[in-house]
Amino acid sequence: MQFGKKQNEAQAVFEILVRENEAMLMTYLRATVRNQAVVEDLFQETMLVAWRKLNEFDRSCPFGPWIRGIASKLIIAHFRKAKSDIMITGCDTLEYLSQLIEHIHDRAGDTWEQKIDALRLCIDALPDHYQHVIQLRYFEDQPTSKISDITKIALETVRKRLQRARSQLLDCLKRKKVVMEIST
Amino acid sequence: MTTDPNESGTDPVDQLSNKWIDAEPGDSEFNESVNEASEPLDKKQLRRAADVQLVHAMLMGIAENSKDVRQSRVNKLMQSIRADRQKQTVEKVTISLKEHRYIGPAIKWGTAAMIIIGITILLTSLPPNKAMATIDQMIAAIENAGDRTYRIIVRDQKTGRRDRQSDRFTFQRSNRQERAVLDGAALYLRGRGKYVLYRYTPSGQTVINGSDGQTNWLIRPRRAVLVSDDPQAFRIPMPENLANLLTLDFSETLQQIRERYRIKYLGTVPVEQDQETSCSYLHATRQNRKFKGPRVIRIWAHPDTGLLRRIEFADIQLQGNPEPKKLIFDLRDQKQLADNWFTHTAHHPEDAEVDVLSE
Numbered sequence: 001m002q003f004g005k006k007q008n009e010a011q012a013v014f015e016i017l018v019r020e021n022e023a024m025l026m027t028y029l030r031a032t033v034r035n036q037a038v039v040e041d042l043f044q045e046t047m048l049v050a051w052r053k054l055n056e057f058d059r060s061c062p063f064g065p066w067i068r069g070i071a072s073k074l075i076i077a078h079f080r081k082a083k084s085d086i087m088i089t090g091c092d093t094l095e096y097l098s099q100l101i102e103h104i105h106d107r108a109g110d111t112w113e114q115k116i117d118a119l120r121l122c123i124d125a126l127p128d129h130y131q132h133v134i135q136l137r138y139f140e141d142q143p144t145s146k147i148s149d150i151t152k153i154a155l156e157t158v159r160k161r162l163q164r165a166r167s168q169l170l171d172c173l174k175r176k177k178v179v180m181e182i183s184t
Numbered sequence: 185m186t187t188d189p190n191e192s193g194t195d196p197v198d199q200l201s202n203k204w205i206d207a208e209p210g211d212s213e214f215n216e217s218v219n220e221a222s223e224p225l226d227k228k229q230l231r232r233a234a235d236v237q238l239v240h241a242m243l244m245g246i247a248e249n250s251k252d253v254r255q256s257r258v259n260k261l262m263q264s265i266r267a268d269r270q271k272q273t274v275e276k277v278t279i280s281l282k283e284h285r286y287i288g289p290a291i292k293w294g295t296a297a298m299i300i301i302g303i304t305i306l307l308t309s310l311p312p313n314k315a316m317a318t319i320d321q322m323i324a325a326i327e328n329a330g331d332r333t334y335r336i337i338v339r340d341q342k343t344g345r346r347d348r349q350s351d352r353f354t355f356q357r358s359n360r361q362e363r364a365v366l367d368g369a370a371l372y373l374r375g376r377g378k379y380v381l382y383r384y385t386p387s388g389q390t391v392i393n394g395s396d397g398q399t400n401w402l403i404r405p406r407r408a409v410l411v412s413d414d415p416q417a418f419r420i421p422m423p424e425n426l427a428n429l430l431t432l433d434f435s436e437t438l439q440q441i442r443e444r445y446r447i448k449y450l451g452t453v454p455v456e457q458d459q460e461t462s463c464s465y466l467h468a469t470r471q472n473r474k475f476k477g478p479r480v481i482r483i484w485a486h487p488d489t490g491l492l493r494r495i496e497f498a499d500i501q502l503q504g505n506p507e508p509k510k511l512i513f514d515l516r517d518q519k520q521l522a523d524n525w526f527t528h529t530a531h532h533p534e535d536a537e538v539d540v541l542s543e
Contacts, residue, residue, distance in 0.1 A: 015258070023481045031238045097238060144206045162205075166205075166243075
């Protein structure tokens, strides 16, 4: 049937949009929500809402800000509902984060990974002891307590190193103009 | 276990956001430190926290360099979307049924009476439903229509691709002659019974069939023009499952569809590439398997005038090709044609040899 065929075509186009924007949206969600299971749920929910509202999407506008707008509402609803979860950046900062991500999205590169490739260079430029904790924390998915056990370093020191490593990465990314400075 | 004295003394906002990032499940330390914060963070501090959290998110992104994880995330979503589509279809039906279920008793009786009256009126004076009314309007529209030009398209049923080589109709029996191709042909119509069909051979030669309503005629490359009063003369060989159904002025075709197909009116929708114009859309399914006709026919008509905009016959079997095809007639033009356009003289040189065949 014509309607079914159109729906299938729309679904195929939407799947392409999902693949193109998956990494970007996950970054946005991970920057605001700590619990990874919730991040995964919010990803699914955001994209499902986007699919249902696809008719409302203005095709002359970019897809990224629209999808992050949907995600923002769901993030706020999540924090209202889940009182045990805490959002330290606040609702106002969601728009700021969205701008940062849009800036990254506008960078050269076909994929999100290519656009943030500078981050790898920044990690390589870190002092060894910072690189080590970043490696364990992110690439080996170890919690800080476990990193403390592995490295025989006090938990507090592990956390400080991670904090400083991330701070240096941020400075590096700003120098490379991946993360932009937005005047207040 | 070692501690590094140089690791202390960082920004309190960084400390807070990093505690948020690195807190482990069941870790109450972070929540306590937020609750203990005496003053809310200002805009600059919030942005600094957001910057750090963005770096954390980017790190998580590049660390998750597994295509499988990302693939399964997208697959899960697409599964949900498919389930959502099915659910919405079911819900629409359920809501429709519920709306009827909760009508108050008084309204129920009133509605019942109205329905009975309505049905009576419909049975006595109106076509049984919107689908039939649309078909009737379409048949009537042919009587009054001006000149119309349809483009004929043959598509592979499965791939939707056009395949000009596959729809060769046997037109000339001589082995030396090329066969005319139906895909890409132009069909010119005036009222009922007047038509001209331009088809082309693979090498680009033209074969023209036509009728002025009185005589049928046929023009072939390098051969005499044939003219006959026999209404059956020079008929275009049609696929077996269209032979009983398709007439080139469409009025008989629509009448047959009305009688032999179950027709559903499915609202107004745009026609394929022409998204600006919405047409009444009919979906016809063959009622009786014994009837030699395509199983499904889709029809688009102008919503006001009933003029046939497009008709699509599915599962057509063309000669010499077992793959099922779609045969589509698509309205391309409504400009007025020359008065003599439907006579053979308008399509061949004056000195062409003409054979008038007697019955």
